Amino acid sequence: MPERAVAGGKEKFVETPVESTRERLLNVAEQRFGEGGYEGTSLRAITVAAAANIAAVNYHFGSKEALLRAAVARAMAPVNTERRRRLDQLEARGGPSAEQVIRAFIEPGLDLVLRRGERGAVVARFIGRIAFDPSQRIRELYAAESDPIESRYLAALQSALPHASPEAVAFGYVNMLGLLALHQSQALSRAPGVDDAEDPGKLAENLVAFLVAAFDRGLRT
Amino acid sequence: MPERAVAGGKEKFVETPVESTRERLLNVAEQRFGEGGYEGTSLRAITVAAAANIAAVNYHFGSKEALLRAAVARAMAPVNTERRRRLDQLEARGGPSAEQVIRAFIEPGLDLVLRRGERGAVVARFIGRIAFDPSQRIRELYAAESDPIESRYLAALQSALPHASPEAVAFGYVNMLGLLALHQSQALSRAPGVDDAEDPGKLAENLVAFLVAAFDRGLRT
DNA sequence: GCATAGTTCAAACGGTCGTTTGAACTGGAG
DNA sequence: CTCCAGTTCAAACGACCGTTTGAACTATGC
Numbered sequence: 001m002p003e004r005a006v007a008g009g010k011e012k013f014v015e016t017p018v019e020s021t022r023e024r025l026l027n028v029a030e031q032r033f034g035e036g037g038y039e040g041t042s043l044r045a046i047t048v049a050a051a052a053n054i055a056a057v058n059y060h061f062g063s064k065e066a067l068l069r070a071a072v073a074r075a076m077a078p079v080n081t082e083r084r085r086r087l088d089q090l091e092a093r094g095g096p097s098a099e100q101v102i103r104a105f106i107e108p109g110l111d112l113v114l115r116r117g118e119r120g121a122v123v124a125r126f127i128g129r130i131a132f133d134p135s136q137r138i139r140e141l142y143a144a145e146s147d148p149i150e151s152r153y154l155a156a157l158q159s160a161l162p163h164a165s166p167e168a169v170a171f172g173y174v175n176m177l178g179l180l181a182l183h184q185s186q187a188l189s190r191a192p193g194v195d196d197a198e199d200p201g202k203l204a205e206n207l208v209a210f211l212v213a214a215f216d217r218g219l220r221t
Numbered sequence: 222m223p224e225r226a227v228a229g230g231k232e233k234f235v236e237t238p239v240e241s242t243r244e245r246l247l248n249v250a251e252q253r254f255g256e257g258g259y260e261g262t263s264l265r266a267i268t269v270a271a272a273a274n275i276a277a278v279n280y281h282f283g284s285k286e287a288l289l290r291a292a293v294a295r296a297m298a299p300v301n302t303e304r305r306r307r308l309d310q311l312e313a314r315g316g317p318s319a320e321q322v323i324r325a326f327i328e329p330g331l332d333l334v335l336r337r338g339e340r341g342a343v344v345a346r347f348i349g350r351i352a353f354d355p356s357q358r359i360r361e362l363y364a365a366e367s368d369p370i371e372s373r374y375l376a377a378l379q380s381a382l383p384h385a386s387p388e389a390v391a392f393g394y395v396n397m398l399g400l401l402a403l404h405q406s407q408a409l410s411r412a413p414g415v416d417d418a419e420d421p422g423k424l425a426e427n428l429v430a431f432l433v434a435a436f437d438r439g440l441r442t
Numbered sequence: 443g444c445a446t447a448g449t450t451c452a453a454a455c456g457g458t459c460g461t462t463t464g465a466a467c468t469g470g471a472g
Numbered sequence: 473c474t475c476c477a478g479t480t481c482a483a484a485c486g487a488c489c490g491t492t493t494g495a496a497c498t499a500t501g502c
Contacts, residue, residue, distance in 0.1 A: 263488075263489065263490085264489080264490065264491090265488080265489080265490090275490090275491090276491085276492080276493090278490090278491090279490085279491060279492075284490080284491080285489095285490065285491090
């Protein structure tokens with residue numbers, strides 16, 4: 001690894017100013033896959049934008065799909081971590097409300113990812129786009145990253161809404177998942193500047209309020 | 222047009238038992254585009270399944286995108302007609318409730334299209350998939366078919382919810398649009414048989430109830 | 443019959459796709 | 473220095489893409 005010269009006992013802190021080829025590929029893949037989807041984005045478009053050779057993808061990742069898988073894993077990791085942290089915190093205090101659980105799910109997806117400048121929006125769009133890619137294969141690839149905490153959220157919602165049947169809670173959950181993804185991918189912002197160009201905090205508040213009302217009073221049975 | 226021999230004054234009622242090449246192409250395009258998306262579906266896959274020559278697409282439609290455009294127009298036409306009809310009927314009686322307006326929007330998308338056997342589900346999945354295709358170009362192509370009645374629904378929702386700001390009503394509308402599309406495309410049914418394999422009427426009722434609660438009590442400002 | 447417009451067909455066009463190859467380059471280890 | 477694993481590179485691979493061509497076929501109108 002000549003790139004990061006941190007081998008050996010001494011930390012040499014070369015502080016490479018430019019990202020490694022691998023990191024540049026992941027960054028550009030996030031952006032392009034988020035704009036054009038998986039099928040609609042070619043490896044050549046990615047490698048050109050990343051100033052890398054086309055063979056670098058297969059060298060660092062193995063295939064186009066493996067590149068996507070790595071990008072999804074990297075993008076979802078902080079979101080999953082934050083969701084777990086919030087859920088731990090809520091459950092430690094015991095008996096969280098539906099609003100608290102919903103907020104703990106939505107805000108890490110919009111907040112944490114939409115803040116910190118332009119890259120956050122890129123990551124959000126990437127996640128939202130991949131979550132509902134036309135190809136079932138790609139969707140499952142995303143689901144594999146999202147599933148592990150799904151059962152925890154389902155259980156938390158169920159205890160917050162004891163009157164609702166498990167089917168109704170699951171119905172609300174997938175609706176929440178879908179609406180979040182659509183807002184993340186910015187596919188719901190057709191009229192410019194109507195509701196999404198504003199700060200993500202406001203969008204998160206609107207979405208949480210929308211979902212809380214639906215969960216509290218909109219679940220049948 | 223040797224296919225349908227209905228020319229001349231006399232109706233000869235040849236009653237061609239098989240659909241025309243043009244119709245077969247539209248039918249298969251609905252199915253395949255709905256399964257794999259626009260970019261993920263090749264004209265060759267469509268023409269082979271339709272038992273047509275690859276050149277037939279460009280002969281009957283002009284291009285791949287024109288085929289999609291024709292398929293979208295054909296699939297949306299009855300939905301738009303039914304939505305207009307319901308809205309006319311509601312407005313004739315004056316002052317419809319939010320639930321009535323929401324129902325008039327959702328049910329034509331699920332009901333009318335999910336009933337009548339297997340083809341209905343194919344059309345629904347096609348519409349839902351195209352509505353949120355990764356390519357903005359494709360999404361706009363769908364929006365062009367859906368927009369004409371959008372303003373009418375926005376106005377009806379606004380009068381049913383006078384306390385809500387126009388921005389809030391628009392926010393609810395796009396959420397309704399998105400959730401409907403996701404259910405149409407069957408992208409929200411990951412666990413088999415949980416909530417979507419049931420009859421579409423139940424799904425429509427669940428979705429309407431979910432949205433009514435969100436509209437009535439979940440819109441901020 | 444012949445002419446004709448509509449439709450289908452096999453074949454090929456140039457281009458782009460994801461992937462692979464093998465050589466060239468890089469920089470620390472011995 | 474030599475060695476060597478890690479990385480980059482230009483080039484090519486076969487496959488598939490959407491589109492076009494021009495001839496062949498079909499059924500009607502004259």
